[in-house]
Amino acid sequence: MTKSCHLRLSDIWDFRCHREKSYRQQTKTFVRADGAFITFANDFDMSSVTTSVTGLGEIGDVKVIDLQSSINGLIGRRVVKVGRSSGLTNGIVMAYAFEYNDEKGICFFTDLLVVGENQHAFDLEGDSGSLIILTGQDAEKPKPIGIIWGGTANRGRLKLKSGHAPENWTSGVDLGRLLDHLELDLITSSKGLQDALQDQRFAMAAAINSNVGKCREPSK
Template sequence: MGTGRQARTLRELMAIRAIHGKMFRRLGLGTALGFRTRDRQVTDRPAIIVFVARKLHAQWVLDGQMLPSTVQGPGDLWCDVDVVEFSYHGTSSAAPKEQVYSELVECLRGDDQSIGPGSQVASLEVYGTMGAVVRSRTGEHQIGFLTNRHVAVDLDFPYQKMFHPLPPNLGPGVYLGTVERATSFVTDDLWYGMFATCCSETVVRADGAFVPFAASFDSSSVTATIKGVGEVGELFTINLDDPIANLVGKAAIKVGRSSGLTRGTVVAYGVEYHDDKGVCFFTDLLVVGDGGQFDSEGDSGSMILLCDGDKPRPVGMIWGGTSNRGRLKLRQGHEPENWTSGVDLGRLLDLLQLDIISNDLALKGIRPFPSL
């Protein structure tokens, strides 16, 4: 046990992690904010989770390589330290792009008269998933959709046009619109409103792009409801000053064009890792699937919905998963598990100056869409 007051909020855990950042970088592969696991059970004790290549008994760990069980922070704060094994697999082989076939997935890929969150969208050579239907807070207040920057923007082409379900060079499809604004990385002080690490080169993965619907597109085919889920609730805003239990440990779902409807659990927030050039990277949400993968290739852009109340609430947007780096061994005696990375949706919407449209009644009130 530490001495003083136990950290309970995301901000407090971030502050403690920043102070001990050099130690965590020396002894681990990365960190995240979550709960400690004991005897294969997740506890209610907030912790800094440290990822290591191999978790060993203390008997075989050399002096100077042992992580402490608790760490002290600013003032009288303290928190637990947990160790999780990360199975790094290096450069992964290309995963098959068509992994699931179901009535829902076929509808998302173009076998339906409407298009909305979860539907397939494609640029010239890359396809992904439509995230939220949104409205711009600025300019002509256009209606459009949100997806990942890496889905919508190819830096080798000057025009970033989006289609459903396929671009004309690959098959039948309808022109949806052209990317108006996008982002890939944001500094931690701008994203979190605080310096989340002592590293001078720190960025947060904020992989998003806004595509306003073109004037030529038939707006009557757009729906704000999610196939297989229905209407969603209000945006779940992640407040760093709220208890970590408000987010971590909660059940989540997503609907994507590759794997359809899947279920999982938010196991951590504020994942931190470093590249070989000393740059510190953050990604917001870490989700583990319940009994299988939470996402597959092509699901990038899907909204992550928190099962909170009568209606699931948008909380994040998928940008990557297991195929990027490796798998997490979260439970002793079990094989490593697949995981999914997500962007904090509330912060992304604020950065891109967008508001989410969560139901068809709100969408109906603003048709026809203002567009360029």
């Protein structure tokens, strides 16, 4: 004689809720958000936010390129980047203020021209916007120098050396000039992050008070 088992819909729902709750407790969900566009809530745990670069560590101030001085010290320098698609990669600065006419007769100009080490691509499609960072010398911290905006993925390979095959390359904009033009600062330290958040809170409070004042009816 077999014994039948009867489950009510409420039993199934309770079991399902329990399984989903247990799953949520055992897993962590990560959401990438740009703090420049999304405001952090006042109760957000800022201890989980860091200014260090994954796989590289803490970085120094932005490397400002002096256009009135020789750039020989920049050409040949090693750089790194951490991108969405290709992760941590290494490269060499091959040129600055580079102008090139492609096979279609289209001329383009880039501040930084970077080639990946050991014939590997420095960036892949989807890495645009990644920081280009100069490796540190004499115990100094690595310094941001540029931002990736294109390269082999959208322009094809580039013939850089006579007698050699075309190479993978990456173009980047001069970060120092960009920040100066937009009147922005790059946050590279925990203290700088805390100061920026405090300024953001003051600005939000001032905006709220201003809106409240506009909504009040004038006294008669």
